[in-house]
Amino acid sequence: MIDIEKIKKLDKEKIREYITLKGSKQNELFDKARIIRMNSVYKNNVELRSVIEISNICEQKCKYCSMGKNGKSLFILSYEEIIEKIKSLANKGRRTFLLQSGELSKQDFIDNISQVCEKAVSLYPDIKIILCMGNLSKNQYKQLKDSGASRYILKFETSNPSLHKFCRPSDTLEHRLECINNLINIGFQVGSGNIVGLPGQTIDDLLADLVLINKLNLSMVSATKFIPNNFSEFKNYPAGDINITLNFLAILRILKPNCLIPSTSSLEQGSVNGQTMGLLAGCNTVTVHDGTPKKFEKNYSIYSDDRFTPEEQYCRDIIKNVNMQAIPYLI
Ligand code: SF4
DSSP states (O other): OOOHHHHHTTOHHHHHHHHTOOHHHHHHHHHHHHHHHHTSTTTTEEEEEEEEEEEOOOSOOOTTOOTTTSSOOOOBOOHHHHHHHHHHHHHTTOOEEEEEEOOOOOHHHHHHHHHHHHHHHHHOTTOEEEEEOOSOOHHHHHHHHHTTOOEEEOOOBOSOHHHHHHHOTTSOHHHHHHHHHHHHHHTOEEEEEEEETOTTOOHHHHHHHHHHHHHSOOSEEEEEEOOOOTTSTTTTSOOOOHHHHHHHHHHHHHHOTTSBOBOOGGGGTTSTTHHHHHHHTTOOEEEEOOSSOHHHHTTOOSSOTTOOOOOHHHHHHHHHHTTOEEESOOO
16 A cells, blocks of 8 residues: 555655555556645646747756757757747647756846747736746846746756766756755746656665755656766666656655646657656646747757657647646646
């Protein structure tokens, strides 16, 4: 029997056991996660959002990522290109936009994105803008918040400081957490989480990730599966384990009933029906890859060069197949 109370108390022994479940016991864990989701404020609804990848330029050097290193050219979408894309997607009914880029702290880039946010919310006051642009200064976060963005995603990736340094040598866990706390204090609805299966990561590291996620005041929580990107320094390491990732997501749902949890396209890489399994494990957010101009999709190589970029119909089908309902936003 899965003991929900022990999960809520972050009982180390039980969580170590649950993180590695397979077969019928794993199904029982997913069942419990789905019941908790059904009883949450969002019930069986799934946020269907669009991602617009606005630039592949990045000042960090994460070893699992090949952004800007796969021989493809660098790009920054212009103000006009982003606004036109938002207009065309909004006219189709989309209301949540994830603007994602590498980490680029140049002030003119931040000014440009601020102007995009201002214009977009003036055109469509009911839209939600989520930014995922890495570590920036407090003033830059504030500028972006004041311009109309309401959410920000900044994953800590791993809560183990030395593993963090190994995987992300150009940053520190301490600085990453300072940025996450700045975002929370500024008033963003913040998303954060980890990567499951990083080289050298242990089950106890995952447990510590859960403790950290539980401590932070987050609106969105996530776990992505490590993918050995061909052009990255980690290309020869094995991929993260799909079952451990799904179990981690189910435990997250039990710990955070009212948080948004994405079923990411990383779950599909090397696994059949991975995103469907994510929804069955308790996730409630799916991202449609219809915002990045096709000519730049291959240039945005954060986790994988041959990444899966699901289109709207695929996303709607997997949501329908698990008897959930796609809606424009949850928060
Ligand atoms: S993972 Fe993100 S922050 Fe790290 S190098 Fe890639 S784009 Fe930059």
